Amino acid sequence: MKQSDIDDILINPDQYLRNVLVDNVIFGYHNKELKVLLQQPIALDKWTVTGGYIKKTESIEEAANRIAYSRTGLKNLFFQQFRAFGNPTRSIDGSKNAKNFTKLSGIEVPDDLWIFDYFVSVGFYTLTEFSMVKIEKGVYEAECQWWPIDDLPALMFDHEHIISEALKALRLHIAHYPIGYELLSEKFTLPEIHSLYETILGKPLDDRNFAKRLMATGIIVKLNETKRIGAHRSPFLYRFDKEKYNEGLENGAALAF
Amino acid sequence: MKQSDIDDILINPDQYLRNVLVDNVIFGYHNKELKVLLQQPIALDKWTVTGGYIKKTESIEEAANRIAYSRTGLKNLFFQQFRAFGNPTRSIDGSKNAKNFTKLSGIEVPDDLWIFDYFVSVGFYTLTEFSMVKIEKGVYEAECQWWPIDDLPALMFDHEHIISEALKALRLHIAHYPIGYELLSEKFTLPEIHSLYETILGKPLDDRNFAKRLMATGIIVKLNETKRIGAHRSPFLYRFDKEKYNEGLENGAALAF
DNA sequence: TGAATAGTGTCTTTAAGACAGTATATC
DNA sequence: GATATACTGTCTTAAAGACACTATTCA
Numbered sequence: 001m002k003q004s005d006i007d008d009i010l011i012n013p014d015q016y017l018r019n020v021l022v023d024n025v026i027f028g029y030h031n032k033e034l035k036v037l038l039q040q041p042i043a044l045d046k047w048t049v050t051g052g053y054i055k056k057t058e059s060i061e062e063a064a065n066r067i068a069y070s071r072t073g074l075k076n077l078f079f080q081q082f083r084a085f086g087n088p089t090r091s092i093d094g095s096k097n098a099k100n101f102t103k104l105s106g107i108e109v110p111d112d113l114w115i116f117d118y119f120v121s122v123g124f125y126t127l128t129e130f131s132m133v134k135i136e137k138g139v140y141e142a143e144c145q146w147w148p149i150d151d152l153p154a155l156m157f158d159h160e161h162i163i164s165e166a167l168k169a170l171r172l173h174i175a176h177y178p179i180g181y182e183l184l185s186e187k188f189t190l191p192e193i194h195s196l197y198e199t200i201l202g203k204p205l206d207d208r209n210f211a212k213r214l215m216a217t218g219i220i221v222k223l224n225e226t227k228r229i230g231a232h233r234s235p236f237l238y239r240f241d242k243e244k245y246n247e248g249l250e251n252g253a254a255l256a257f
Numbered sequence: 258m259k260q261s262d263i264d265d266i267l268i269n270p271d272q273y274l275r276n277v278l279v280d281n282v283i284f285g286y287h288n289k290e291l292k293v294l295l296q297q298p299i300a301l302d303k304w305t306v307t308g309g310y311i312k313k314t315e316s317i318e319e320a321a322n323r324i325a326y327s328r329t330g331l332k333n334l335f336f337q338q339f340r341a342f343g344n345p346t347r348s349i350d351g352s353k354n355a356k357n358f359t360k361l362s363g364i365e366v367p368d369d370l371w372i373f374d375y376f377v378s379v380g381f382y383t384l385t386e387f388s389m390v391k392i393e394k395g396v397y398e399a400e401c402q403w404w405p406i407d408d409l410p411a412l413m414f415d416h417e418h419i420i421s422e423a424l425k426a427l428r429l430h431i432a433h434y435p436i437g438y439e440l441l442s443e444k445f446t447l448p449e450i451h452s453l454y455e456t457i458l459g460k461p462l463d464d465r466n467f468a469k470r471l472m473a474t475g476i477i478v479k480l481n482e483t484k485r486i487g488a489h490r491s492p493f494l495y496r497f498d499k500e501k502y503n504e505g506l507e508n509g510a511a512l513a514f
Numbered sequence: 515t516g517a518a519t520a521g522t523g524t525c526t527t528t529a530a531g532a533c534a535g536t537a538t539a540t541c
Numbered sequence: 542g543a544t545a546t547a548c549t550g551t552c553t554t555a556a557a558g559a560c561a562c563t564a565t566t567c568a
Contacts, residue, residue: 446547447547465550468549487545487546489544489545489546489547490545492548
């Protein structure tokens with residue numbers, strides 16, 4: 001749990017559910033790079049994924065969305081619940097006992113204050129195109145920035161585990177459902193979507209087989225336009241067939257890479 | 258939330274996490290039938306899946322196990338988290354406001370008591386062989402019994418949805434990982450495991466292709482014994498190769514039915 | 515015409531799916 | 542020998558995977 005959240009829930013304890021929160025692993029893709037949005041609470045040297053408490057009036061999905069919106073300024077991002085984390089070690093941390101809390105905040109609190117009990121975290125991941133994001137850090141965050149998924153800073157609690165589980169879930173998802181609508185421009189080239197899949201999966205995919213299979217699903221449509229990319233052959237542009245895409249999200253699209 | 262749980266958490270509020278609980282959908286298999294263990298709290302006419310609060314000293318997995326043990330008397334059952342449920346409508350229910358609560362229990366409580374806020378439910382499912390289970394109903398349950406999955410009684414809250422999501426998760430699991438170790442005798446016949454798969458998936462599977470594929474995974478081993486089943490040809494007995502089975506649980510076993 | 519990237523077709527191998535007749539045990 | 546169940550092999554079709562050359566653009 002982050003210092004800022006402790007403050008927030010102390011100031012407005014009545015509007016939040018207790019002992020349960022949402023952690024939302026925000027993945028950002030841009031130009032063959034996959035990154036994750038992390039924040040560093042003031043007065044702590046470790047980083048956390050974005051997360052927050054759940055209001056009594058909202059669902060866990062709404063909470064995950066609200067958190068993503070508050071950091072990225074974007075709505076209608078693709079997001080997905082992947083699993084919940086909950087065990088007593090989630091509270092064994094320097095910030096999670098009364099003495100340390102008082103030292104950090106100057107506020108005196110009883111030893112058995114309920115916020116020192118562990119919190120069950122419901123994990124979501126969210127996908128976004130990171131060049132479109134104007135990061136808005138929270139008032140209690142010293143920093144909020146993108147980190148490459150294979151070069152993460154020191155993370156609080158089990159957040160490294162949460163990120164790796166989120167990535168595992170994302171890679172499983174990509175093998176069964178279409179992906180990319182929120183990550184590419186409306187019109188995109190075959191090499192662009194090819195790179196997206198390679199980057200998320202972290203492995204090369206044969207370009208001929210990739211194009212063959214992707215076209216076979218019908219979720220993308222070739223346009224009669226090309227994109228000029230300089231001193232090279234101009235690639236054709238494609239767009240998603242939103243109907244087929246949504247159908248794929250519902251029923252699965254056979255793209256088992 | 259069940260009446261019994263409300264009592265329990267009122268009597269011992271300090272040992273449990275607040276606003277979060279575990280619901281454990283216990284599936285029972287026996288003789289070509291798949292059932293789910295449901296309980297009916299005293300003074301209510303609707304049924305619920307088994308569930309309970311999470312102690313501050315235990316993980317959500319330990320809580321799910323404790324619940325399964327308390328109802329079935331069995332340990333080391335196969336269980337799996339599938340997803341969390343949380344939205345404000347989870348608290349709109351006859352038992353979830355102060356007036357009704359007082360009417361049912363005779364205990365006066367304030368209108369804004371925290372237990373009337375909604376609870377996030379972390380959903381697990383558990384598999385067991387139901388002829389081995391001696392059902393132990395909780396002190397606050399009027400009934401606790403097996404129900405066929407395609408003939409359920411009226412269920413509280415979103416519990417029908419929880420069961421259908423659990424079943425969906427189980428069927429997804431069975432397509433990617435081995436299953437059955439906890440559901441069959443140590444030695445079993447091909448027709449027995451064939452029926453198990455057909456029952457869980459709810460559809461017929463070609464017997465020749467099933468045997469071919471199952472043997473190809475190496476997770477079962479043919480023994481040099483047969484089982485006498487009366488006036489018919491005696492089927493051979495098989496057992497699981499526990500090493501291959503566990504490896505399949507870790508890395509997946511290609512059995513995409 | 516050289517450099518960089520786009521785009522595409524064929525063959526092989528493997529897996530999935532459909533399908534039916536023989537073998538065995540007991541009465 | 543009648544009956545009920547166990548057991549298994551082949552063919553067809555579809556998908557996956559490996560693989561390399563031609564086309565375009567522009568400097």
